[in-house]
Amino acid sequence: MKVKPPMYIAKQSDVEALGFSFTPEVQQKAKALEKMAELRSKMRSLMVMLETCTKCGNCAKQCHSFLGTEDYYNFPAARAELFRRIYKRYFTLSGKIFGRFAGAEDFTEETLGKWLTYYYQCNECRRCARFCPFGIDTAEITIIARHILSELGIMPKFMQGVAANMAKTGNNMGIPKAAVIDSAEFMESEMREETGLDIKIPVDKPNSNVLYIPSSADFFTNVDTMIGAAKMFHVLGTNWTIPSSVLEAANFGLLFDFNVMQEHNRRLKVATAELGASLVIQGECGHGWRAAKMYTNALNGPVPFRLLHIHEFCDEHLAKLPLKKLPIRVTLHDPCNYARAGGIIEQPRRILRACVAELVEMTPNREDTFCCGGGSGILMDEMFDIRMKLGKKKAEQIKAVGNIDYLVIPCSICKAQLPAVLKYYGMDKLEMGGLMDIVGKALDIKKT
Amino acid sequence: MLFFIGQVLPYIAAAVFVIGTCLRVAVWLKAPVPFPLTLFPAANTNTGRMLLIGREILFFDSLRRGDKWLWLWAWLLHISLVFIIIGHIAGIYYLTKQFTLIGFSAETSSVLSGWLGTIFGMVFLAALLVLFYRRLTIPEVKRLSDPADYFILGLLLAIVVTGMYMRLASDVDLPAVRAFMAGLFTLHPVPIPKHWVFISHFALVNILLLYFPFSKLIHMVGIIINRAMITELPPVYPPRRVNPTQGSNRSISLGEGGCRL
Amino acid sequence: MDYVTVNGAQIEVDEDGFIVDPNLWSEDIVKEFAKLESVENLTEKHWKVINYLRDYYKQFGIAPMIRKLCKETGFTLKEIYELFPSGPAKGACKLAGLPKPTGCV
Numbered sequence: 105m106k107v108k109p110p111m112y113i114a115k116q117s118d119v120e121a122l123g124f125s126f127t128p129e130v131q132q133k134a135k136a137l138e139k140m141a142e143l144r145s146k147m148r149s150l151m152v153m154l155e156t157c158t159k160c161g162n163c164a165k166q167c168h169s170f171l172g173t174e175d176y177y178n179f180p181a182a183r184a185e186l187f188r189r190i191y192k193r194y195f196t197l198s199g200k201i202f203g204r205f206a207g208a209e210d211f212t213e214e215t216l217g218k219w220l221t222y223y224y225q226c227n228e229c230r231r232c233a234r235f236c237p238f239g240i241d242t243a244e245i246t247i248i249a250r251h252i253l254s255e256l257g258i259m260p261k262f263m264q265g266v267a268a269n270m271a272k273t274g275n276n277m278g279i280p281k282a283a284v285i286d287s288a289e290f291m292e293s294e295m296r297e298e299t300g301l302d303i304k305i306p307v308d309k310p311n312s313n314v315l316y317i318p319s320s321a322d323f324f325t326n327v328d329t330m331i332g333a334a335k336m337f338h339v340l341g342t343n344w345t346i347p348s349s350v351l352e353a354a355n356f357g358l359l360f361d362f363n364v365m366q367e368h369n370r371r372l373k374v375a376t377a378e379l380g381a382s383l384v385i386q387g388e389c390g391h392g393w394r395a396a397k398m399y400t401n402a403l404n405g406p407v408p409f410r411l412l413h414i415h416e417f418c419d420e421h422l423a424k425l426p427l428k429k430l431p432i433r434v435t436l437h438d439p440c441n442y443a444r445a446g447g448i449i450e451q452p453r454r455i456l457r458a459c460v461a462e463l464v465e466m467t468p469n470r471e472d473t474f475c476c477g478g479g480s481g482i483l484m485d486e487m488f489d490i491r492m493k494l495g496k497k498k499a500e501q502i503k504a505v506g507n508i509d510y511l512v513i514p515c516s517i518c519k520a521q522l523p524a525v526l527k528y529y530g531m532d533k534l535e536m537g538g539l540m541d542i543v544g545k546a547l548d549i550k551k552t
Numbered sequence: 553m554l555f556f557i558g559q560v561l562p563y564i565a566a567a568v569f570v571i572g573t574c575l576r577v578a579v580w581l582k583a584p585v586p587f588p589l590t591l592f593p594a595a596n597t598n599t600g601r602m603l604l605i606g607r608e609i610l611f612f613d614s615l616r617r618g619d620k621w622l623w624l625w626a627w628l629l630h631i632s633l634v635f636i637i638i639g640h641i642a643g644i645y646y647l648t649k650q651f652t653l654i655g656f657s658a659e660t661s662s663v664l665s666g667w668l669g670t671i672f673g674m675v676f677l678a679a680l681l682v683l684f685y686r687r688l689t690i691p692e693v694k695r696l697s698d699p700a701d702y703f704i705l706g707l708l709l710a711i712v713v714t715g716m717y718m719r720l721a722s723d724v725d726l727p728a729v730r731a732f733m734a735g736l737f738t739l740h741p742v743p744i745p746k747h748w749v750f751i752s753h754f755a756l757v758n759i760l761l762l763y764f765p766f767s768k769l770i771h772m773v774g775i776i777i778n779r780a781m782i783t784e785l786p787p788v789y790p791p792r793r794v795n796p797t798q799g800s801n802r803s804i805s806l807g808e809g810g811c812r813l
Numbered sequence: 814m815d816y817v818t819v820n821g822a823q824i825e826v827d828e829d830g831f832i833v834d835p836n837l838w839s840e841d842i843v844k845e846f847a848k849l850e851s852v853e854n855l856t857e858k859h860w861k862v863i864n865y866l867r868d869y870y871k872q873f874g875i876a877p878m879i880r881k882l883c884k885e886t887g888f889t890l891k892e893i894y895e896l897f898p899s900g901p902a903k904g905a906c907k908l909a910g911l912p913k914p915t916g917c918v
Contacts, residue, residue, distance in 0.1 A: 112828045145583055147585070148580055148585050148781065149585065149589060149781060151579065152580050152778045153778060155576075155580075155768075155770060155774060156768070156774030157771075158701075159687075159693070159701050161690060161692060161696060165618065170692075179692050182692065182695070185696065196766075197766060198700075202700070204698070204699070205698065205699045206698060206699075206766070207698035230591060233591050234614060235614050235615070235618040237608070237612055237614055237626070237775070238771060238774055238775045238778050239775075239779050239781075240778060241591065244589065261828065262915065266916055269915065269916070275916075277875065277914060277916040278875055278915070279875050280873065280874045280875060283873035283877075287877075287878050291878075294880070320917075321916060321917040321918055323878060324878055324916075324918060325879055325918055327878060354916070384789075397786065398588050398786065401787045401789070401791065406790065406791050407789060410789050411789035443592065444592055445590075445591070445592065447593070447594065447786060470593075471593055472617075485829060486828070516917035517917050519917065520918055
């Protein structure tokens with residue numbers, strides 16, 4: 105690859121082991137153009153968003169990626185141009201006739217390297233779509249470009265590793281069933297020690313009404329999120345279980361390949377049918393919520409179950425929860441995929457106001473929130489410097505809130521990214537974690 | 553030459569404009585929208601969607617949220633353009649007497665028609681110049697721009713300058729222009745009035761119509777189609793309708809053996 | 814692919830420095846990795862963590878929950894970071910010859 109992207113690239117053998125076909129370099133151009141032709145006929149968004157841009161540049165100052173990295177190609181319209189210029193050259197009459205005049209450019213040996221470099225510096229946060237006069241969503245271009253790269257066998261090692269774990273165990277971390285059960289038992293004993301109550305985390309319990317899909321990180325680092333959810337279900341008397349076959353709210357397919365997304369989503373449908381559940385509740389994962397809520401029907405529908413986010417469920421039952429407000433001052437980081445892509449905006453706020461003494465808002469918030477910088481799976485260690493730049497706007501926002509006791513970051517990627525970002529920008533004393541963590545701590549359920 | 557510009561070119565330009573634009577949009581509409589791309593906060597009803605889209609088209613809400621100055625000049629550009637077009641139709645057809653329809657005297661109507669033309673023309677010209685300047689002086693916008701982006705600004709400037717010249721500096725035979733336009737619309741074209749600025753203005757507008765379907769001016773339709781996509785009603789689970797392929801609950805055969813993406 | 818030399822043998826590691834074949838793990842590898850991970854001396858405390866990780870991995874095929882690791886070894890998370898500057902996932906797991914924990918971590 106002529107342009108050296110800032111992340112490790114997956115090896116051919118590993119990519120092929122996942123079921124992808126690896127296109128040799130000499131055939132890459134033809135295959136890429138073939139994929140572009142196919143996708144433009146199958147996805148209206150690709151054509152309309154590439155062709156409607158008037159190059160006004162309003163998106164530049166609204167994109168945390170451009171503001172943080174100060175790299176021209178991270179400016180949304182310029183990022184889209186990496187694709188648009190090729191698209192115009194081969195698929196539009198004006199591009200074919202007028203060439204450079206109309207903004208068309210040939211596919212060169214640098215093209216795919218640039219795509220890999222810059223489409224993996226877009227967090228797919230959709231903030232640009234909020235400020236574009238036409239509502240052009242650069243995240244959509246990114247998603248499609250990454251899909252084309254993957255179909256050519258080109259993907260970051262990080263994506264391939266996660267997908268391999270997903271295929272093998274049904275979760276991103278590669279946690280096998282025995283470990284799921286062991287971890288669940290450990291958390292049960294922790295809760296027993298804390299509350300004196302026998303709160304269960306049932307795994308693969310048949311005839312459950314509710315299927316809860318946590319993020320696999322809730323079974324490794326973000327234990328309090330899982331505990332908070334378990335406590336809530338216990339108090340409500342919910343007949344719930346966790347499926348060991350799909351212990352993953354995340355769906356990395358949304359972040360690099362549609363077919364992988366479909367396969368992971370299909371597991372959800374299968375697990376729900378097997379365990380007889382009528383309600384699926386997704387845990388604290390941003391893009392996973394977007395994938396489940398917005399893509400399930402199209403990918404594997406129709407599905408017979410109700411689908412809610414854990415925050416929607418908690419909000420619905422909030423009045424029934426015995427909560428004792430924690431004497432802390434918190435602020436809420438709105439994950440992009442909740443606020444802009446998933447419709448979870450006011451629910452977390454209602455929950456927080458019932459659980460803590462004081463909730464302060466950062467600015468901007470809700471649908472104008474800035475991404476944490478880790479969105480769309482940009483969590484590779486080797487991209488640390490870039491990740492810190494991507495998180496710069498968010499760090500500034502959090503610093504500006506002033507004195508707070510706890511930062512609510514209700515998404516697994518945010519939980520992986522923000523501790524590193526805040527440490528980098530001198531705020532490592534700040535305690536942070538999920539929303540269900542707070543619910544768990546505020547639930548007044550100790551055995552007296 | 554004048555025969556071509558006055559009696560042949562307009563038909564070619566109109567055909568290319570209409571057919572070209574329709575074809576481009578037809579290609580878009582032929583492709584499905586496999587996944588709902590709702591941008592939240594979203595509307596919950598189709599009426600709500602239309603309101604959201606309508607507000608964007610009328611007031612450029614999203615642009616205003618970002619850069620107030622860009623919003624102001626872009627909005628002024630478009631609103632003045634709308635009134636210029638309406639003014640041309642009314643002013644030429646009614647020979648500047650259009651305001652007699654709402655009770656003004658013929659004399660007042662002509663003056664009013666003239667003033668409105670001048671004002672909107674000046675606003676349009678000013679907006680073009682501001683946007684041109686902006687495109688040249690903001691580094692990332694300049695780097696982003698193609699020759700086509702400057703071309704369209706230049707073309708519009710030439711059109712408005714020739715138009716303003718006729719408005720302010722010369723005596724155009726308006727009845728002759730009306731007769732010429734009527735000839736074109738009734739498919740009985742007559743020779744173009746031998747007024748060089750008018751001929752230039754007319755020719756430039758025809759070039760604009762010819763160029764339209766191949767350019768970013770398609771954003772006129774693109775805004776509606778794109779915003780229709782991002783305001784799509786979010787899916788519900790399980791699908792409410794009996795036929796799950798309706799509305800936002802449709803499923804596509806993405807993986808049934810033939811349809812991988 | 815990179816290699817780390819341990820007792821004359823070439824041990825394959827991935828781009829993150831984690832051992833590719835867990836079966837090749839040995840105590841000598843730990844000493845080599847320790848140098849790369851800025852762990853000055855390998856004390857009894859280090860070995861307690863490493864052995865716990867290895868046992869858990871052998872039994873369950875994955876690294877243990879961090880909270881469980883802390884509880885079972887008796888160290889706080891802060892202490893584990895002091896022992897292994899890169900942390901339990903990126904530091905301790907590397908020395909223990911486990912695959913690098915991936916996903917949202």
